[in-house]
Amino acid sequence: MDLGHDALLGFDRHGQSGSPAPPTYSGGAGASPHRTCGRTRPASSRKESPLITAIAIVLALVGSAVNAYAVVLQQHAVDVTVSGDTGDPSRTVSLRRMLALVRTPGWVAGIGLVVVAAGLHICALALAPITVIQPVGILAVLFAIVFASRRRRRWPGRRVWLSAGITVGGITGFVGVATASVTNAGHVPDESVLVAAGVLFVIAGICCVVGIAGPTWLRCVGWAAACATVFGLASALLRSLSLAVRAGTAWLSPTMIGIGIGLVLCYTIGGWLAQQAYASGPPEIVMSCLTAIDPLVAVSFGLVVLGEGAGIGPLSIVGMIIGGAVAIAGTVVLARHHPEATKAYS
Secondary structure, X not given: OOHHHHHHHOEOOOOOEOOOOOOOOOOOXXXXXXXXXXXEEOOOOOOOOHHHHHHHHHHHHHHHHHHHHHHHHHHHHHHHHHHHOOOOOOOOOOHHHHHXXXXXXXXXXXXXXXXXXXXXXXXXXHHOOHHHHHHHHOOHHHHHHHHHHHHHOOOOOHHHHHHHHHHHHHHHHHHHHHHHHOOOOOOOOOHHHHHHHHHHHHHHHHHHHHHHHOOHHHHHHHHHHHHHHHHHHHHHHHHHHHHHHHOOOOOOOHHHHHHHHHHHHHHHHXXXXXHHHHHHOOHHHHHHHHHHHHHHXXXXXXXXXXXXOOOOOHHHHHHHHHHXXXXXXXXXXXXXXXXXXXXXXX
């Protein structure tokens, strides 16, 4: 036993019981002992159990697979609904079509699976660090390819796998550099959060223009990129909300009210944009955009607006830019060469 453990158990170094030895602990300046059942125990950093970490990874893996299958189910339901509506030749989800989707079992099942996947992801994050869990979620792109291929009864070609691999590799690099460089100590959110949110909504609007008027193979990317931008903003606003609450910001302050309105808009508009993406292209492209662009937006917001990149170095910035560019390039290549991108959705 070490000295701290002896003190905890009430034994001296010779194994004789008696009065507890003076507590010793390591933890640097400012550390203080903790009390447990009337005894003093050392304050030390807890190492994650390998078994707990393994369970968290399995939960994240299952969650990413469930999320991918949910996207495949919803995309199929949207495609069938839009294609079967001969009275409207457009590939958009109108209010009438949306009401029809709400009554479609496959679409509703997809929504339920999204909730299940979110719960699994939250449980995984509660058991292991985000640096371990986040890269696992990126595998949803590959799961989407497998599930969609089984539904079509046709295996994708090498270009699809290669472009998906490029996307996964790029975003993995981006997340790896970001989590190693970004600090958790962001400053208190102010009106700049709302300005940045407005800028991101404008960017999402530009992506919508691509979804409406862009080349056929690029329309799905436009809608999905707009959706991913909005959902990435939602994550950033949730982070801003947590920082503001921790700092004691008044709930009725303009910043807090603006963040609340922004969150409602993000989830409402983001859900609608996702349906437009499902109507415009295969699920693999939608999942690739969501997986690549969502974290790019959220992390960039934290760096620039919330001050979480105060200590980041130039090499880390270059690494994140390269990783993000590679991920986006992989998504565009996937959209350009996917066999369903122009044939089924033109």
